[in-house]
Amino acid sequence: MVTFFKVLKKKNTIFFLFILVLLTSCKEEKIDFNAQVRPILNKNCISCHGGVKQSGGFGMIFRENALGKTRNGKIGVFPGHPEKSEMIARINHKDPEIRMPLEREPLKKEEIAILTRWIKQGAKWDEHWSYLKPKEPALVASNSDWSLNEIDNFVVNKMEEKGVFPSEEAEKYDLIRRVYLDVIGVPPPLSKVKAFVNDSSENAYEKLVDELLESPEYGEHWASMWLDLARYADSKGYEADRAREIWQYRDWVIKAFNKDMPFDQFTIEQLAGDLLPNPTKEQYIATAFHRNTLNNGEGGTDNEEYRIAAVIDRVNTTWEVWQSTTMSCVQCHSHPYDPIRHKEYYTSFAFFNNTSDWDVPTEHPLYREFDTLNQSKLEEVKKWISSYSSSNETDKWEKLIRIQEPKIRPEDFAETHNTTHFNRSNQDYMLVYDNSFVKIENVNLETVDRIYLNYRQGSGVKGTLLVKKDSLNGIVIGKVDLNKTRGFVNIPVEITSSSKKAAVFFEFIGKSKNFNCTIDGFLIGERLPTTKNEEYRSVYKKIDNLLNAPSKYNTPIMVEKSENWSRQTHVFERGNWLVKGDSVSTGIPELLNPEKKEFKNRLDMAKWLVGKENSLTGRVIVNRFWAKIFGKGIVVTSEDFGTLGDLPSHPELLDWLALRFSNDWKWSVKKLLKTIVMSATYKQTSIISKEAKEMDPENQWLTRSPRVRLSAEQIRDQALAVSGLLSDKMYGPSVMPHQPEGVWVAVYNNSVWKTSEGEDAYRRGLYTYLRRSSPYPSLISFDAAEREFCLSRRINTNTPLQALVTLNDPVYMEAARNLAMQIEKIEGNTNKKIETAYMRVMGKEITTEKASVLAKLFSDTSLYYEKHMEEAYELAKTDRLELASLTVMVNVLMNMDEFIVKN
């Protein structure tokens, strides 16, 4: 260690000399736009001369704007000619009323010199660092024996540059607790601590890390982080905030992490699983990522307004999660700070604007799963079809049966007559009467032999649906009677025509004038592979049954609308959806797609995100995992890699990790995490030395392991784990652990918080039912996300309300009591019990100072409870006085600072 410090100091002197040389020789140097010019512009110019506000007709986000004529006819920036550039004239002006920046201190001489030279050298704009592809950094070997892997070389080099030093390795018991909490989210069982502390083999730590990466709890822990980004919740939001059944998506995320699904596949399946060839159930469920958007069930709400709100959220979330780009800024106008144009928001919007979901309570389209009986019926249908045809064909039928798509809905009708369509909340159906008709265009009848009408008829007045071709007077190609139904049903209409692309008219005729029914669209099924064998009739019958069969589970998913009925996307003027501007099609902003390649749908977009051309995804994702472990990212603003975001503290390290992740490690998250936790940087102690506190107070240079407060889920899971209550049950519908009475009160929603029974009351925090308008209070106190928006990083607070939770919440009291009961059974004196209790909670030996504090507490409380036996009974639920005192003590242990943070 001593030699290392010497080397470091020597290196420092060299570095200083180097800077000196650099300073004296910089007159001839070429100006670096990003390093020298951009900071001046950002600080002094951009807020008035940016992408939105362009005072005097002069903006500096797009080069062509800056080079153009300003409002007074002068040229703002004249490349090669500072003397002809109005910008230079104005920053040099003597009159403070004219001098830029207005009403502020004039620029420094050096700054003016830089800008002048930059214009003289041609006024070249360089892209912001994150929009340029990561560069393979030169791997600098470190002279110190401190480094364990490449991460450490980058880190220690930065430390040398800054004149700071790494800390020693953490004690083994602190390290194992830390790595458990970081990799799987829960603390280590005592047996593991002992085994690790006593294992002196070279690779003891690596064995431990490998074991953790393979444990099922790993996926649960990392799912928590991803679900914040995915804004996953168990309710729909807004007024009634009714339940949403989407937990299978949560389980998909856990499984994906556990099997280390490559991150590129993880991306593609969530954003566009439905567009992959013959998607599997899992690939459909993955698309629920974007069905976590809010759904407004309040009476009288405009369904198109809230469908658009959901699409906007999908656009913003996608750009934030994968690109850390503040696309939401561009919804109303061009980006104020980054070169992205207003119109480009809507080319992104177009990717997401063509799914068939809309803002209604049913949440259609759903991935429907049947009970065993109907499932076997479905298998029979599939078997029959596959015996005459391909698996392709079978998948198509399965999709129709399960998902009931493609569905042609009222918004797709080309023409209607004598109908009512009130697009409000749950009334979003079309009412048809006697002598109504609706017309659908572009139906390819060649491949169709039945169309299903989805309708409801409550009055009992009978009617008939006639299907006609080409015109209302055209030939009748199908006919069906419409009787009273119980709720919505799909009724088949056999079609007797095989024209290519026809207009189809659906005419409703009532037995009397009072006839009416509610229709929600048409399913256009394809023709079965053969009708030669009479069996096909019974197959159709099964299909008809299945289309109306109840389903056991329903998960909302994304399904693309068919080509013939796709939506046209328009620019919304100033972001107002009621004011539609030019129509646009799908595309990636030019800033990130300089070659202007075509991207047609969500699948193209998803592939682009994880493709070789993308400069951001690798860095953004690596940074997210880094931030979760180190408490903050290499780029602190993990949500914004744009001009206004923070610069990376260790740019080479970020690029190195990003390139390994996306290339060498083939997007393996486990490899990434292993590399991070195997580093010496990670293994440092979290003890803050006096020097470090002075030289690196924010731990920007990673001179120690950060002491980060545990997440809301971890705090709960840990209390349950150390007290032996935590259930290891995985997956399934969300659970309702104990919650105080009266927390759940929502308007027009009678659902109640029904406390889960058995082990379900003690599941990991991520399985706790999350109702958006009334999230689980103790989790929220510890800064858990409310999941309305995509959340890149939680803000860790430290408040008295948190203290009240861990002190008084019955969940924590029960945990304390449960552990106290185990301590009670231990043979030995009070000291032994105190030592054991502390060991159970912290996984290490107690210091004498702390032990004496607890000993005093124990004896004081024991005396007290001897005098107040009824209180002891209330606390311990038994008349064993010792248990009451032990419960108080364990409650104290579970409120220690060291228990709530990772050391």
Added chain:
Amino acid sequence: MDLYNEAQRRKLEYTTRRHFLKKCSTGLGGIALSSLLAPQNLFGSTSGSQMNFDPEILPHFVPKAKRVIYLHMAGAPSQLELFDYKPKLKELHDLDCPKSLLEGKRFAFIQGTPKMLGPQYNFNQYGQSGTFVSDALPHFSKIVDDVTVIKSMHTSEFNHAPAQLMLQTGSARPGRPSMGAWVTYGLGSENDNLPGYMVLVSGGKNPSAGKNAWGSGFLPSEYQGVQCRNSGDPILYVSNPDGMSRDIRKESLDAISAINKSQYKEFNDDETMSRISQYEMAFKMQVSVPDVMDVSKEPEYIREMYGAKEGETSFANNCLLARRLVEQGVRFVQLYHWGWDMHGDSKASSLNEGLKTKCEEVDQSMTALVQDLKQRGLLDDTLIVWGGEFGRTPMRENRGGRIMPYYGRDHHTEAYSIWMAGGGVKGGLSYGETDEIGYYGIKDRVHVHDLQATILNQLGLNHEKFTYNFQGRDFRLTDVHGHVIKDILT
């Protein structure tokens, strides 16, 4: 303190504050910002002189109001039955609504051609100011000279949850910080033993927007409104567990503190010290909360003045509690009273019956609140705001195109009325005008963003400079809108 030191201190405060506002990562983020800035000094007599406030330091200028009580009538009361007197509408009663009022408009329930609906209550003028008030609010008519009635309010949202969010958070979508969260984030609390932002709910249900209406959105969670509960713990988890007496709790907190101090010696992390002080505050809160929430501590004549009764969950009790809370230095007290949504589909939701009941529930106590604060000298620096999230249509609701069983009105965004009192707002003023049927504001229109800007202004906050960076963007309560309504200010 000499000028140099004063400047140094300010500079220090400035950098500390910028650190929090911009980075808000870990670190000391948990400590209420206010405690670093000692806001009480800024309100106190020492800073009464015109100092040059640094625009980055909060408050931005000397405030008129120290605290706010917001009385939100969830469901949206009808302005045409309470404050905005329209004799012309009486004449047009039962006539078809002209097409021009319907074209291009979006309504929640009105379909086809509705009828016009005359005011269902009589109006009179009251006070020196001659302010119009209907018979539905006999108590309120006595305090009109202390109040500004704004008749030209308008909003952008015509459904309850989005409109309530628009009013409380400045945006119709959930996830933004509420007004009270912004205010406590900026100014902190005057009393560390109580949360700075407290919420009281009556009327049988939570408002449509649920807890999002008092959430902290992307601000740190400590700034979310703390709901006072009517049964069980007055604040969640404030009571000790059964069998844990205050003595034992104190003893165990001392132990936690001692262990944490020992931990601090070992690890040298300042956050540990911060945690020690949070636990001390928690203990103080355990003592003060049950005390301040106990209306039986009030003399009988005061309880009678409000119509408050021990053990009840009522708007009257909540008004009295609001006064007790602001007296103790709580910065922002938010009341919700649910049930004003008079569509006319039942007796309870009719203008003639349901509205009357609702008015009876609030009239006496809201009046008492103004009078009581006034007699205690607290009205001058306490801002009271009363109103709903939008207004009601001059047309009678005809849900599904059919005649409704009772008189009711649909949601209306173009015009509605609210009132404000105290905290530097003029008394006896009627501000803004609507057209002769009360459909549009035609003079001095006030958008909810303007109202928000004005409330912040009274607290010494410039709504355009008071921002928070989230998802890479600077957010404001007023989004990109809002103008302070200067004409209603003293």
